[in-house]
Amino acid sequence: MSVSYENSKVIFQAIKDAGVTSLSALPETWLGLLLQHAERDPGVRLIQVAKEEEAIGVAAGAYFAGERHVLLMQNHGFLAAINGIVSLAQLYGIPLCMLIALRGHWGEPYPWHTRGGIVTEGVLRALNIPFEYARTPDAVARQIREAYTLSQSSLSPVALLLTRDLMEEPL
Amino acid sequence: MKRSECIAMLYPELGDKAVVTIMGACAQELYDLGHRENFFYLQHAMGLASSIGLGLALHLPREKVVVLDGDGSVLMNLGTLATLARYRPANLVHVIFDNGSLLSTGGYDSHTASGMTDLAAMARGAGIEHVAAVDSVVAFGEAAIDAFARNDLSVIVARVAAVGPNYYGMDLHLPENAFRFRRWIAGRTSTREKP
Numbered sequence: 001m002s003v004s005y006e007n008s009k010v011i012f013q014a015i016k017d018a019g020v021t022s023l024s025a026l027p028e029t030w031l032g033l034l035l036q037h038a039e040r041d042p043g044v045r046l047i048q049v050a051k052e053e054e055a056i057g058v059a060a061g062a063y064f065a066g067e068r069h070v071l072l073m074q075n076h077g078f079l080a081a082i083n084g085i086v087s088l089a090q091l092y093g094i095p096l097c098m099l100i101a102l103r104g105h106w107g108e109p110y111p112w113h114t115r116g117g118i119v120t121e122g123v124l125r126a127l128n129i130p131f132e133y134a135r136t137p138d139a140v141a142r143q144i145r146e147a148y149t150l151s152q153s154s155l156s157p158v159a160l161l162l163t164r165d166l167m168e169e170p171l
Numbered sequence: 172m173k174r175s176e177c178i179a180m181l182y183p184e185l186g187d188k189a190v191v192t193i194m195g196a197c198a199q200e201l202y203d204l205g206h207r208e209n210f211f212y213l214q215h216a217m218g219l220a221s222s223i224g225l226g227l228a229l230h231l232p233r234e235k236v237v238v239l240d241g242d243g244s245v246l247m248n249l250g251t252l253a254t255l256a257r258y259r260p261a262n263l264v265h266v267i268f269d270n271g272s273l274l275s276t277g278g279y280d281s282h283t284a285s286g287m288t289d290l291a292a293m294a295r296g297a298g299i300e301h302v303a304a305v306d307s308v309v310a311f312g313e314a315a316i317d318a319f320a321r322n323d324l325s326v327i328v329a330r331v332a333a334v335g336p337n338y339y340g341m342d343l344h345l346p347e348n349a350f351r352f353r354r355w356i357a358g359r360t361s362t363r364e365k366p
Binding site for chain 2: 093
């Protein structure tokens with residue numbers, strides 16, 4: 001199973017087309033190619049963190065600075081970032097546009113990802129975070145643009161879940 | 172030395188800088204000297220003040236950013252030292268008040284209380300070049316002057332007594348603080364961009 005080169009390119013271009021100039025990320029398999037694009041692009045600042053909760057702070061700083069910022073993380077990183085999401089972003093009304101690689105869900109062969117995959121949607125609902133699943137390259141640009149727009153208008157976290165259909169090459 | 176003495180010494184220098192504090196005593200002591208629109212008090216999310224400072228500093232290269240942090244908060248987000256070292260924002264001054272105590276949440280000893288854990292050494296080990304460890308008001312003042320003058324990431328670890336204010340309270344709602352802080356930055360940016 002390999003990560004989709006084409007779709008990674010489509011997603012990165014969609015992020016750029018949404019006017020985003022700043023990304024925070026913790027690298028992981030599905031996001032790897034996307035982050036390579038970001039590293040090579042002088043129009044985008046990429047900030048890699050040691051743990052995903054840091055990125056909530058970085059995103060808040062970018063928002064205060066008036067920068068258009070998107071967060072890239074795996075769903076287990078989202079789970080690790082929850083206190084920052086609740087007690088910084090939601091408490092103070094700070095927008096977060098989170099693109100989350102949904103590991104451990106439909107079709108997951110690796111047991112270690114499965115618990116996180118199974119609980120991700122329920123945790124998003126419990127936190128009142130609006131979310132959508134990104135499944136096809138045709139729709140993902142619109143989804144990223146709209147996730148960003150909603151995060152800014154609602155001053156709250158918004159999640160777009162990047163699924164296996166989108167992120168892996170078909171068998 | 173008391174943290175409040177250090178903050179009082181910094182206060183006159185903070186008028187034109189973006190300032191982020193941690194929760195509790197540190198926030199209160201700065202607020203009690205007189206709130207300014209360029210102060211953001213992170214009243215929860217322990218550990219993230221320095222991450223906010225990093226996001227501010229990288230995206231506002233022409234502003235000086237000051238983070239007033241504490242040992243308990245830094246211990247909750249030690250990775251931040253390595254992330255700061257990696258991106259090395261030249262315009263960030265990271266002050267860590269180390270009172271060896273989780274003072275604002277009940278006064279329990281933190282891991283630095285015994286003196287075994289050395290946050291300055293950890294910052295150096297993370298790769299931060301300019302780290303000052305101070306335990307007197309005079310040394311703190313000198314380290315702060317150096318840090319503000321230096322065009323490079325600077326960390327000051329200040330050993331302070333585990334004492335705080337008698338009263339906690341602000342006439343400032345949390346989102347209001349965020350909105351006004353952002354507006355102060357936007358005002359600075361737009362004023363500067365005018366010919």
